[in-house]
Amino acid sequence: MPDLIRLMVGRDIGGRPPRPELSRAKVVLTVENLVLGQDREPISFQLHAGEVLGLAGLVGSGRTRLANALGGIRAARGGVVTRNGRPVRLKRPSDAMRSGIAVIPEDRKREGLILGHSVRENLALPSLRDLSAMGMVRSRTERRLASEAVRAFGVRPPLIDIAS
Incomplete structure (x- = not known):
């Protein structure tokens, strides 16, 4: 070698x-x-x-x-x-x-994101089990957690709910 x-x-x-x-x-x-x-x-x-x-x-x-x-x-x-x-x-x-x-x-772009999905959906991926009940994602909680993460990380996505 x-x-x-x-x-x-x-x-x-x-x-x-x-x-x-x-x-x-x-x-x-x-x-x-x-x-x-x-x-x-x-x-x-x-x-x-x-x-x-x-x-x-x-x-x-x-x-x-x-x-x-x-x-x-x-x-x-x-x-x-x-x-x-x-x-x-x-x-x-x-x-x-x-x-x-x-x-x-x-x-990170290819392996760390699902580009066809929104910032909110990508941020929720690791927590889907906690964000869902009976197979349905609790959208209000998902939106709140995504907004908190965007504020905490200091990023400015165009819109948190719009897919790229």
Whole structure:
């Protein structure tokens, strides 16, 4: 793999950078020996309270696969993920959401939105179970929550109920 990387970027990028001093904050997420594919080394890391984890790497390095595994989009082949000391099962995106894990997709426009739907409907997607009764979405509650989110995030959509 180092030879391939050297050919792609035109220089030897060396080994991994030295690890920074670990935060003294509480560990909120632990990933131990997460296996993403047959040709991949297991991945292990800890995330402390107040930290934000960003994934970077060359195409094919496994960053998308790792994000998808943590987001419950694509199951890992092995390993353990714990959130606040409790093991979590990440088989579906709803599992990740229940565990407080959120993933922002690489292509947010294509993978993070339903472009034919309104801002209100897109904001409601993660909460449909809470916003519906007997299979029907409670529109008034959906509209109120969308308006609150738009205010909280400081965005100015043309109209909250109009599809793009």
